[in-house]
Amino acid sequence: MLLAIDCGNTNTVFSLWDGTQFVATWRTATEHQRTADQYYVWLSSLMALQKIEATVDAVIISSTVPRVVFNLRVLCNRYFDCRPLVVGKPECRLPVEVRVDAGTQVGPDRLVNTVAGHDLYGGDLIVVDFGTATTFDVVASDGAYVGGVIAPGVNLSMEALHMAAAALPHVDVTRPDTVVGRNTVACMQSGIFWGYVGLVGGICARIREERDRPMRVIGTGGLAPLFASGEDLFDAIEPELTMHGLRIIHDFNKDTP
Numbered sequence: 001m002l003l004a005i006d007c008g009n010t011n012t013v014f015s016l017w018d019g020t021q022f023v024a025t026w027r028t029a030t031e032h033q034r035t036a037d038q039y040y041v042w043l044s045s046l047m048a049l050q051k052i053e054a055t056v057d058a059v060i061i062s063s064t065v066p067r068v069v070f071n072l073r074v075l076c077n078r079y080f081d082c083r084p085l086v087v088g089k090p091e092c093r094l095p096v097e098v099r100v101d102a103g104t105q106v107g108p109d110r111l112v113n114t115v116a117g118h119d120l121y122g123g124d125l126i127v128v129d130f131g132t133a134t135t136f137d138v139v140a141s142d143g144a145y146v147g148g149v150i151a152p153g154v155n156l157s158m159e160a161l162h163m164a165a166a167a168l169p170h171v172d173v174t175r176p177d178t179v180v181g182r183n184t185v186a187c188m189q190s191g192i193f194w195g196y197v198g199l200v201g202g203i204c205a206r207i208r209e210e211r212d213r214p215m216r217v218i219g220t221g222g223l224a225p226l227f228a229s230g231e232d233l234f235d236a237i238e239p240e241l242t243m244h245g246l247r248i249i250h251d252f253n254k255d256t257p
């Protein structure tokens, strides 16, 4: 089985692909101190709990946190007897071209999302991912990655308000009933929710204008469904977009000598 690992700045997601479908997905906080042995104890007990008798024989990793890759490599060598494919490393080829400034290191999660978006929807596309950051990534008609936008993440913005202002509490992100709030929590929820609806809609409109063509918008990440409820922001929501992209990149490297 293939183990796909999507390591973000906040959370790390492990998914098992049996050749036909993802049979299990597990999420843990990203911590660079975690050792290979700790990962394995955690993973093997979850597999036992779900009665998954899998032999992992291939691993693909996308990590926005360079420091965690070392221990994940040890995990693969020690427990799965394989060398992981790491997105962004020269030995991991991509099925699409990356057209950005020379020397630019594009976050692997962003590349993976665009590969997946192009596989599912073709081009031209904008992929919006609501993770630690809110990212917009643009896919040309031939599938090439041609750049994007990085804005602060939704939870990060909410947390920043709380951290910086003594009288602002910790609040969950949700869609408020009205735009004009009558209490602190409702006011903050409105600022974040309608603020991001405006941000996402505005940036997509400007990208379309700049590129002067119709483009579909695909949303992913934990908060995408919430923002989809606010306005007609997305043509589709794909919660498993990153995992889908990891699988495609793995197959591409396996099949293309």
Ligand SMILES: Nc1ncnc2c1ncn2[C@@H]1O[C@H](COP(=O)(O)OP(=O)(O)OP(=O)(O)O)[C@@H](O)[C@H]1O
Pocket: 007, 008, 009, 010, 011, 012, 130, 131, 132, 133, 155, 172, 173, 174, 220, 221, 222, 223, 226
């Ligand atoms: N209504 C909500 N309010 C706050 N957080 C939410 C809500 N719904 C989902 N989430 C959060 O969304 C997160 C899942 O998002 P996602 O995996 O896309 O990004 P992340 O793990 O936060 O970031 P990264 O991938 O950069 O590590 C989960 O941590 C989940 O708690």
Ligand SMILES: CC(C)(CO)[C@@H](O)C(=O)NCCC(=O)O
Pocket: 008, 009, 064, 105, 106, 107, 108, 109, 110, 131, 132, 133, 135, 150
């Ligand atoms: C922007 C984030 C944090 C989104 O996860 C990640 O993709 C990243 O660290 N990127 C590196 C810089 C870049 O993508 O241009």
Ligand SMILES: [K+]
Pocket: 008, 109, 129, 131, 221, 242
């Ligand atoms: K993510």
